[in-house]
Amino acid sequence: xxxxxxxxxxxxxxxxxxxxxxxxxxxxxxxxxxxxxxxxxxxxxxxxxxxxxxxxxxxxxxxxxxxxxxxxxxxxxxxxxxxxxxxxxxxxxxxxxxxxxxxxxxxxxxxxxxxxxxxxxxxxxxxxxxxxxxxxxxxxxxxxxxxxxxxxxxxxxxxxxxxxxxxxxxxxxxxxxxxxxxxxxxxxxxxxxxxxxxxxxxxxxxxxxxxxxxxxxxxxxxxxxxxxxxxxxxxxxxxxxxxxxxxxxxxxxxxxxxxxxxxxxxxxxxxxxxxxxxxxxxxxxxxxxxxxxxxxxxxxxxxxxxxxxxxxxxxxxxxxxxxxxxxxxxxxxxxxxxxxxxxxxxx
Amino acid sequence: xxxxxxxxxxxxxxxxxxxxxxxxxxxxxxxxxxxxxxxxxxxxxxxxxxxxxxxxxxxxxxxxxxxxxxxxxxxxxxxxxxxxxxxxxxxxxxxxxxxxxxxxxxxxxxxxxxxxxxxxxxxxxxxxxxxxxxxxxxxxxxxxxxxxxxxxxxxxxxxxxxxxxxxxxxxxxxxxxxxxxxxxxxxxxxxxxxxxxxxxxxxxxxxxxxxxxxxxxxxxxxxxxxxxxxxxxxxxxxxxxxxxxxxxxxxxxxxxxxxxxxxxxxxxxxxxxxxxxxxxxxxxxxxxxxxxxxxxxxxxxxxxxxxxxxxxxxxxxxxxxxxxxxxxxxxxxxxxxxxxxxxxxxx
DNA sequence: CGGTGATGATAATTCGGATTATCAACATCG
DNA sequence: CGATGTTGATAATCCGAATTATCATCACCG
Numbered sequence: 001x002x003x004x005x006x007x008x009x010x011x012x013x014x015x016x017x018x019x020x021x022x023x024x025x026x027x028x029x030x031x032x033x034x035x036x037x038x039x040x041x042x043x044x045x046x047x048x049x050x051x052x053x054x055x056x057x058x059x060x061x062x063x064x065x066x067x068x069x070x071x072x073x074x075x076x077x078x079x080x081x082x083x084x085x086x087x088x089x090x091x092x093x094x095x096x097x098x099x100x101x102x103x104x105x106x107x108x109x110x111x112x113x114x115x116x117x118x119x120x121x122x123x124x125x126x127x128x129x130x131x132x133x134x135x136x137x138x139x140x141x142x143x144x145x146x147x148x149x150x151x152x153x154x155x156x157x158x159x160x161x162x163x164x165x166x167x168x169x170x171x172x173x174x175x176x177x178x179x180x181x182x183x184x185x186x187x188x189x190x191x192x193x194x195x196x197x198x199x200x201x202x203x204x205x206x207x208x209x210x211x212x213x214x215x216x217x218x219x220x221x222x223x224x225x226x227x228x229x230x231x232x233x234x235x236x237x238x239x240x241x242x243x244x245x246x247x248x249x250x251x252x253x254x255x256x257x258x259x260x261x262x263x264x265x266x267x268x269x270x271x272x273x274x275x276x277x278x279x280x281x282x283x284x285x286x287x288x289x290x291x292x293x294x295x296x297x298x299x300x301x302x303x304x305x306x307x308x309x310x311x312x313x314x315x316x317x318x319x320x321x322x323x324x325x326x327x328x329x330x331x332x333x334x335x336x337x338x339x340x341x342x343x344x345x346x347x
Numbered sequence: 348x349x350x351x352x353x354x355x356x357x358x359x360x361x362x363x364x365x366x367x368x369x370x371x372x373x374x375x376x377x378x379x380x381x382x383x384x385x386x387x388x389x390x391x392x393x394x395x396x397x398x399x400x401x402x403x404x405x406x407x408x409x410x411x412x413x414x415x416x417x418x419x420x421x422x423x424x425x426x427x428x429x430x431x432x433x434x435x436x437x438x439x440x441x442x443x444x445x446x447x448x449x450x451x452x453x454x455x456x457x458x459x460x461x462x463x464x465x466x467x468x469x470x471x472x473x474x475x476x477x478x479x480x481x482x483x484x485x486x487x488x489x490x491x492x493x494x495x496x497x498x499x500x501x502x503x504x505x506x507x508x509x510x511x512x513x514x515x516x517x518x519x520x521x522x523x524x525x526x527x528x529x530x531x532x533x534x535x536x537x538x539x540x541x542x543x544x545x546x547x548x549x550x551x552x553x554x555x556x557x558x559x560x561x562x563x564x565x566x567x568x569x570x571x572x573x574x575x576x577x578x579x580x581x582x583x584x585x586x587x588x589x590x591x592x593x594x595x596x597x598x599x600x601x602x603x604x605x606x607x608x609x610x611x612x613x614x615x616x617x618x619x620x621x622x623x624x625x626x627x628x629x630x631x632x633x634x635x636x637x638x639x640x641x642x643x644x645x646x647x648x649x650x651x652x653x654x655x656x657x658x659x660x661x662x663x664x665x666x667x668x669x670x671x672x673x674x675x676x677x678x679x680x681x682x683x684x685x686x687x688x689x690x691x692x693x694x
Numbered sequence: 695c696g697g698t699g700a701t702g703a704t705a706a707t708t709c710g711g712a713t714t715a716t717c718a719a720c721a722t723c724g
Numbered sequence: 725c726g727a728t729g730t731t732g733a734t735a736a737t738c739c740g741a742a743t744t745a746t747c748a749t750c751a752c753c754g
Contacts, residue, residue: 019734024712049545058477059409060710063739080443095428097456108453110446127452130405366704407740410709
């Protein structure tokens with residue numbers, strides 16, 4: 001396949017008149033217990049290398065047990081499609097930047113077979129082991145896979161909070177943020193809130209629900225829950241339009257946009273007739289020209305921190321590793337948009 | 348690092364009571380000249396594998412000379428940043444889709460050191476050789492690197508036409524497209540065109556210039572060239588506003604948008620006073636609510652074809668490879684927008 | 695019964711680089 | 725001068741899987 005049969009350390013050794021072992025040691029600038037290499041020899045080897053196009057074979061390095069400076073990126077769905085990019089884009093950007101800083105390459109596991117709509121990390125030919133460690137992204141992580149990673153002691157970090165024990169992650173503190181949103185609603189006079197969610201069982205979704213429940217109790221707010229797993233959006237809109245709640249909270253901007261359309265058909269305008277807030281990132285989105293009330297989430301930072309943590313897991317020895325803070329929650333901030341407005345009169 | 352010291356073929360062999368060689372052969376479903384493995388033994392090995400969490404080590408496979416199903420993706424600039432994504436997004440999407448189809452993982456060379464503003468493919472620790480082949484993306488490809496890849500016989504495909512001999516590529520036929528745009532302008536009565544370009548020396552830029560020159564000669568059009576390497580945009584706008592040309596063509600939408608602003612300051616409205624067309628993709632962009640006249644480029648298809656070609660280069664043997672069409676040009680289409688209008692009267 | 699295949703499977707080697715175990719040559723010291 | 729270091733560098737191994745070279749065993753045939 002290659003006409004020039006690939007330059008190896010053996011070849012360099014031949015040119016420099018030394019042994020392959022010497023070349024290896026010069027390259028890695030290493031000295032073992034009883035091995036010393038004088039500057040003269042080092043120089044000879046270096047010159048031989050410069051003459052050629054030698055590049056160490058990463059496969060061989062890896063086989064010999066060294067780090068490869070390759071980090072895996074596993075997403076449970078395709079990451080680069082137009083739709084996914086809205087969500088994954090900032091995360092991937094953060095990852096790319098941090099990887100560049102660390103001098104690491106990124107291996108995307110695009111080959112993972114899809115079962116039940118999500119990709120499987122483990123399969124007969126996974127290239128997982130080629131990487132020094134792996135970042136996991138996506139809503140639908142598989143508990144069994146996470147557990148297996150922990151058991152095998154493979155370095156990895158999940159983006160997003162997880163419930164499984166000993167799983168390292170960097171997540172966003174939705175619980176606090178959700179409380180903040182409710183607090184704003186209350187400050188504007190609202191006391192009755194409907195939360196429309198997807199009925200997912202991810203930790204983040206659970207945190208939003210918990211945050212809502214907690215805030216409701218603390219601030220004496222009455223909440224109604226609607227899951228799109230049970231009712232579709234137009235039904236939900238009907239329920240809301242006929243009810244007495246004054247604020248609608250949705251799980252993300254897409255649901256907010258769709259729901260606003262449905263509500264409009266019931267004659268409900270936002271925020272005149274009904275306030276609206278979103279428990280997700282609202283950057284770059286607006287509703288009828290109005291900035292949406294919701295979150296501003298530092299996604300790039302999130303990803304960068306995840307990668308940095310992963311790197312620590314990889315380079316630290318066991319003792320140091322044990323001392324690492326494996327679980328980090330990052331604070332987002334509330335965007336005080338125009339869709340959550342002062343409660344007018346009692347209705 | 349791993350508590351369970353990683354399952355290897357040797358371990359499987361021990362469990363199944365056979366030799367490591369046998370395990371390897373069962374796994375790859377291979378039979379050599381004088382080696383046969385009865386179904387019974389195969390079954391025994393298979394069961395042993397199922398009992399464990401065995402996954403073949405990709406590094407070892409690679410070292411032994413097998414394909415790895417890993418394709419490299421090299422971009423001359425960061426690919427996942429917010430700005431780059433506008434350009435790289437569709438390409439990456441096409442690549443991801445095709446990689447998924449082929450069952451390949453993707454290695455992004457994010458670690459490549461930056462020199463003179465662009466990344467270098469070859470460096471002391473490049474993981475290039477870990478991949479079966481590589482896709483190159485970006486405006487600023489390095490001729491020397493391309494040539495070296497060809498010399499080393501390393502499988503790769505460039506996205507975008509290249510001039511270097513024997514470089515496999517998939518490119519967009521800007522020459523024809525440019526001619527089409529000029530044709531439209533002529534059909535609308537125009538005879539005098541100013542082309543504002545970046546003065547870059549890429550093959551694609553050269554094709555646009557050549558297409559313009561060819562069309563100008565064929566259709567008897569007078570063309571004026573302005574390079575932003577020589578004059579800045581406001582100067583260019585002044586020249587155009589004071590000149591007699593009736594159509595302005597820019598190299599891409601960004602330049603078009605910026606130039607339109609400058610022209611407005613000279614009291615020139617588009618398309619009332621001056622028509623405008625773009626020799627680049629105009630999807631998702633508009634000028635004052637008007638669809639821009641320009642190209643619609645099948646970027647995803649471009650990338651997918653590049654990856655498919657790469658795969659062919661990898662799996663074909665030398666004979667079959669020699670027969671492959673290494674260079675493909677893809678046709679885009681013209682978007683007949685509203686910024687290129689009928690010439691009113693002589694001015 | 696000895697020879698000849700066909701069968702089934704294994705030991706040995708390879709890939710490229712990292713590390714360990716060993717050794718040769720020369721210097722120093724008592 | 726012989727014992728003991730010290731220096732410099734190499735041969736030998738290992739990593740995990742793929743392939744080649746070899747070898748048992750048993751069957752069948754003359």
